[in-house]
Amino acid sequence: MSSTVPAAAHTPDRPSSDSVFDGLVVLDAATLVAGPLISTYLAEFGADVIKIEQPVGGDPIRAWGSMKGDVNLMWKSLGRNKRSATLDLRSPEGRELFRRMAQKADVVVLNTRPSTLERWGLDHPRLAALNPRLIVVHVTGYGAGGPYSDRPGFGTIGEAMSGFAHVTGEPSGSPTLPGIMLADCVAGVNGAFAVAAALLARHRTGRGQLVDLSLVEPLARFVEQATLTYDQLGTIPAREGNRWSISVPRNTYRTSDDRWIALSGSSPTIALRVYDAIGRPELKDDPDYADPHRRIVNRDAVDGLIAGWVAARPLAEVLGTFEGAGVAAGPVYDAAQLMDDPHLRARGTFVTVTDDELGDVRVQAPVARLSDTPGTVRHLGPALGADNETVYRDLLGLTGDELAGLRRSGVV
Numbered sequence: 001m002s003s004t005v006p007a008a009a010h011t012p013d014r015p016s017s018d019s020v021f022d023g024l025v026v027l028d029a030a031t032l033v034a035g036p037l038i039s040t041y042l043a044e045f046g047a048d049v050i051k052i053e054q055p056v057g058g059d060p061i062r063a064w065g066s067m068k069g070d071v072n073l074m075w076k077s078l079g080r081n082k083r084s085a086t087l088d089l090r091s092p093e094g095r096e097l098f099r100r101m102a103q104k105a106d107v108v109v110l111n112t113r114p115s116t117l118e119r120w121g122l123d124h125p126r127l128a129a130l131n132p133r134l135i136v137v138h139v140t141g142y143g144a145g146g147p148y149s150d151r152p153g154f155g156t157i158g159e160a161m162s163g164f165a166h167v168t169g170e171p172s173g174s175p176t177l178p179g180i181m182l183a184d185c186v187a188g189v190n191g192a193f194a195v196a197a198a199l200l201a202r203h204r205t206g207r208g209q210l211v212d213l214s215l216v217e218p219l220a221r222f223v224e225q226a227t228l229t230y231d232q233l234g235t236i237p238a239r240e241g242n243r244w245s246i247s248v249p250r251n252t253y254r255t256s257d258d259r260w261i262a263l264s265g266s267s268p269t270i271a272l273r274v275y276d277a278i279g280r281p282e283l284k285d286d287p288d289y290a291d292p293h294r295r296i297v298n299r300d301a302v303d304g305l306i307a308g309w310v311a312a313r314p315l316a317e318v319l320g321t322f323e324g325a326g327v328a329a330g331p332v333y334d335a336a337q338l339m340d341d342p343h344l345r346a347r348g349t350f351v352t353v354t355d356d357e358l359g360d361v362r363v364q365a366p367v368a369r370l371s372d373t374p375g376t377v378r379h380l381g382p383a384l385g386a387d388n389e390t391v392y393r394d395l396l397g398l399t400g401d402e403l404a405g406l407r408r409s410g411v412v
Contacts, residue, residue, distance in 0.1 A: 019373050019375075020046055022046040025106050026050065026108075027050050027098075027101055027102060029098070029108065033155065034191065036051070036059070036079075036109070037078065037184065039082065039109050040188075041188065041366075042107070042192060043082055045370075045375045049082040049083065050082070050387070050391050052085055053084060055385070058384040076357075080377050080378075080380050083387035084381075084387050084388075087411065087412055088410060088412070089112075099121070100395075100396055101395050102127050102130060106134070107137065108134060108136050111138070114144060124138065124210040133202060133206065136211065140153060141153010141214065145212075155184040156183070158214070159177050161216045167240075171238065184215065187214070190218040225237070243303075245296070247266045248299040249271065249303060253311070254311060259331060259332070261315065261331055261332065262330055264328045272284045274325075274327050275289065277325035278305060278306060280305065288301075315331060353377050355379070392412070
């Protein structure tokens, strides 16, 4: 597939059996990851997503992270199935065009500071006045309504303030931030779900609404074990490395051929199978090793037995033995090993898409597998402004001469 324009914008709510969100028009005017990821998920399931970018430079994600020549790799995946249209929202003319586009849209995704949106006249109350059916997703660092509402915020701050960094890392080490865009991605998943919920509500009521989404709260929900423990027991969980205070065994272990496996004994019956696998079946009758609560107290001894057994064997033997015993264990993969895994290859987890700029690119397919209306990757992220002509013609009926004038003035 090439990075050409997908189908033209559709009439909102047009029924179709082709895909879940066929007919849905989404204006993605957010930047970087969290907001744009919301619209990426919608685009995978059929929405006509129009990526609104500044005429010069575009979304900063186009220059962020790994590059192949002058092509950004992250943008190619994050921009999948979207149309790119340039528009200077800092100019009065650009904002007026955006308001006209919002009148034709179903969903608008923004991550500009609240005070800026209000000054520009693009805040939710004014957009809703133009289009009462519009769903406005506003992604900010901290969410609306509190003293931090207008502060700039990025995923790193969300990972810190959510409590995630506090419980991640070695006990004697510093709080640990992830090496991925975790807070943004968790917010993106929550935002896509919220849009689906808002669309269902609109189907019932005819009205759109505001989706107020922060970068702190979605990840804090994932770390809720810590806040529940503090609220009810008055204690604050500490960092435990790869261990977990409520489940033993649970750790990573190095094999004799310098590979690593992860093992989980979250289910009591599966935890006991580990002793059969490592040749110590008698421990299933020893309360210090068999009882879940006493096993937690005795976890250094449990970990030591498993680590010693694993360290004496290569990865293939360890995994084969554990699989034969019904133990939940798996290898710690790097990117190359992940993409070469036979199970993931059989499932088609990574698909090859032909791109105009990069040629064949392997990207991850849509995650959720819907049996009747599956998601697809039609094309990868297009060049900046590649779809200006079709977007402005489809949504606003602009002529070629009008669009040429907007280009000359720097509005698009």
